[in-house]
Amino acid sequence: MEWSDFVVGPVNSGAFVEALALGRPYYPMRCSPTLLDDKLLGPVRCYADGESLLDALRRGEAPDDRTAGEYMASLDSIRDAGQAVLNTWYSEFTPAIEG
DSSP: OTTOSOEEEETTSHHHHHHHHHTOOEEEEOOSSOOOOGGGGTTOOOBOSHHHHHHHHHTTOOOOHHHHHHHHHOTTTSTTHHHHHHHHHHHHHHHHHHO
């Protein structure tokens, strides 16, 4: 992914957050039919097919990765979101393991 100018992939892929972490624009696809509920996507704009994606690229439309990153992983509001998750897991599960 490091050599890419942008990334296209499923909206529910881990590549989404990886691309955001690398600073690459991620164009999320959500093709029909799908069981993925729109409510789960919040402000994330998805492309339904290759034609709508190609139109966006031709217009120079960039995804709002900052809003998506905040919605999906709190990338702006939590200084180190990944570490915060690990700290929470550690504090929750360590007492049960050490019993």
